[in-house]
Amino acid sequence: MIILATKSQTRIQLLANTGIDFKTETARIDEREIESSATSSTFDQQNLTQNLADAKAKNVSSRHPQALVVGADQTLSINDSYLHKPANFDALRDQLQLLRGKTHILCAAVSVCRDGEVLWGQQSDAKMTMREFSDAEADHVIKLEGDKLLKSVGGYRLEGPSIQLFERIDGDYFTILGLPLLPLLTALRELKAI
Numbered sequence: 001m002i003i004l005a006t007k008s009q010t011r012i013q014l015l016a017n018t019g020i021d022f023k024t025e026t027a028r029i030d031e032r033e034i035e036s037s038a039t040s041s042t043f044d045q046q047n048l049t050q051n052l053a054d055a056k057a058k059n060v061s062s063r064h065p066q067a068l069v070v071g072a073d074q075t076l077s078i079n080d081s082y083l084h085k086p087a088n089f090d091a092l093r094d095q096l097q098l099l100r101g102k103t104h105i106l107c108a109a110v111s112v113c114r115d116g117e118v119l120w121g122q123q124s125d126a127k128m129t130m131r132e133f134s135d136a137e138a139d140h141v142i143k144l145e146g147d148k149l150l151k152s153v154g155g156y157r158l159e160g161p162s163i164q165l166f167e168r169i170d171g172d173y174f175t176i177l178g179l180p181l182l183p184l185l186t187a188l189r190e191l192k193a194i
């Protein structure tokens with residue numbers, strides 16, 4: 001049995017769209033605690049993101065040792081600082097203004113675990129360059145998308161009207177949505193899970 005260790009509707013939909021049969025369970029970890037203990041040393045977004053994905057997979061695997069558990073995480077950095085899912089619409093507007101006209105990095109990591117042991121993991125980055133959009137343009141996107149934007153680390157959903165806020169995107173679509181799907185499918189085939 002495959003378990004996706006997430007509460008993310010985006011990740012659930014991405015994996016469901018593949019036709020693979022799986023169950024979901026939320027990982028019970030303190031992401032901020034893991035992040036704060038990591039950022040005391042050098043800034044290493046890939047390593048932090050992979051550690052978070054591993055931690056989510058291991059946490060659920062501890063409750064389902066026979067299952068193949070997939071964990072994933074996504075971090076956003078700009079100028080070596082992390083941003084997180086906006087808490088409300090004011091924070092969302094502030095975050096979009098911070099990202100406006102600049103390039104930020106999305107890193108998505110995925111991990112496959114069984115009986116508490118990480119069998120495979122990989123992460124990938126995407127470089128996201130936003131336009132110098134106006135406040136009115138941002139408000140229009142927020143009006144169209146609503147609180148779904150608060151569930152996204154960048155405060156945007158690439159597959160929706162948010163795309164109007166972007167100048168350039170360098171990276172894999174699935175990485176941007178938070179689940180490096182193609183490497184995951186390869187790993188699941190190699191593990192004879194699909």
Ligand SMILES: Nc1nc2c(ncn2[C@H]2C[C@H](O)[C@@H](COP(=O)(O)OP(=O)(O)OP(=O)(O)O)O2)c(=O)[nH]1
Nearest residue numbers: 006007008010073074151152153157158176177178
């Ligand atoms: N639909 C959509 N979702 C996005 C996009 N960019 C990021 N996201 C979502 C995917 C994840 O749900 C979220 C990244 O935050 P996390 O990695 O902390 O995951 P989250 O807390 O949502 O769920 P999880 O930790 O897996 O239970 O942002 C996008 O362009 N479109």
